[in-house]
Amino acid sequence: MQPHQYIIIVGCGRLGSMLANQLSGLGSSVVVIDREETAFNTLSTEFSGFLVTGDAAELDVLRRARIDKADCLLATTQHDNVNLMVAQVAQTIFQVPKVIARVSNPSREEVYGRFGIETICPTTLSAEAFLSALGNQPEAK
Amino acid sequence: MRVILIGGGETIETIYFLSRLFARRGYRVTIVNPHSDEARMLSRQVKATVIVGDGSDPAVLEEAGARRADVVLSLTPQDPDNLVACQVAQRLYNVPRTMALVNDPDNEQIFRQLGITEVFSATRVIGSLIEGQTVFDEITHLFPAAEGQLHVSELVLDEDAPATGKSLAELDLPHDSLVAAIIRNGQVIVPRGQDRLQLADRLILIGLPENQEEVFRLLAGKGA
Numbered sequence: 001m002q003p004h005q006y007i008i009i010v011g012c013g014r015l016g017s018m019l020a021n022q023l024s025g026l027g028s029s030v031v032v033i034d035r036e037e038t039a040f041n042t043l044s045t046e047f048s049g050f051l052v053t054g055d056a057a058e059l060d061v062l063r064r065a066r067i068d069k070a071d072c073l074l075a076t077t078q079h080d081n082v083n084l085m086v087a088q089v090a091q092t093i094f095q096v097p098k099v100i101a102r103v104s105n106p107s108r109e110e111v112y113g114r115f116g117i118e119t120i121c122p123t124t125l126s127a128e129a130f131l132s133a134l135g136n137q138p139e140a141k
Numbered sequence: 142m143r144v145i146l147i148g149g150g151e152t153i154e155t156i157y158f159l160s161r162l163f164a165r166r167g168y169r170v171t172i173v174n175p176h177s178d179e180a181r182m183l184s185r186q187v188k189a190t191v192i193v194g195d196g197s198d199p200a201v202l203e204e205a206g207a208r209r210a211d212v213v214l215s216l217t218p219q220d221p222d223n224l225v226a227c228q229v230a231q232r233l234y235n236v237p238r239t240m241a242l243v244n245d246p247d248n249e250q251i252f253r254q255l256g257i258t259e260v261f262s263a264t265r266v267i268g269s270l271i272e273g274q275t276v277f278d279e280i281t282h283l284f285p286a287a288e289g290q291l292h293v294s295e296l297v298l299d300e301d302a303p304a305t306g307k308s309l310a311e312l313d314l315p316h317d318s319l320v321a322a323i324i325r326n327g328q329v330i331v332p333r334g335q336d337r338l339q340l341a342d343r344l345i346l347i348g349l350p351e352n353q354e355e356v357f358r359l360l361a362g363k364g365a
Contacts, residue, residue, distance in 0.1 A: 105198060108197070108199060
């Protein structure tokens, strides 16, 4: 991955904060958005990015995070639909070059994958990990 | 017509009244509601199939009959849920009409850009209703039609109204305006030029917004 990217992370839960800490450590400029200010407590002391409190499904909140300048947006909240909406807004309206959404419902993930939204499905990934830990190869998709 | 209505929680009242209205019109209504207590209430009180579940989940939509639905109407209190429900209905099940409620008026434009055919903003509708109120009790703006190019309004003739006692032909209304109906003692009359207007007639007017003021002045003696 290229260093010094401008990355927006939506959602500062366990996944979002882990990504924020690591990407910030790798030298990227990171902005984290979360509705709850207390969510930012999970960021490490070395985290050197910016924090935006608000609902990323609101255009104004994305603008405050300077989405027009972003190289990348990662939508990581626990809500599939929030992630899918924010990802589409980033990709279609603000032309952010790299957008990835976390989508937990595998059938919903499949629909959006088909329509050009890059998704990561934790459910499918864990199932594959479980199966390979059991010594079975995951089924070819 | 097969309609799928998605929603609940804060929008439960709307879901209830809409499904009752649609059922009366003979539409086949399926409601998708996430809360089992609300779903139970709806299934007792409305003539509709009620499914408990998340309307943005492809499996739930399929169970609701999305493959054969003519319209999907998503009215949850969360904009992202409405967007995804409509997109799934459209993209996966080819539902011809998808309509979404937007709670945040800024999302109206966004939803259209993301392919939702019909988008409503409750905030905007109520805002325009208030803007549509005139200072005179006699005039009501009913609704804009054709994206606001046409206005439908209603006017009651009182004793001061210059049009009372005159025929439509005598009134010489602007060219692009029409008295579409007269409601007199509860009867609807579709008027012709020689029909005379009477005190307390309710007139349904159709016209261009720019002519409206002139029409109101000729009929009621006042502007909007």
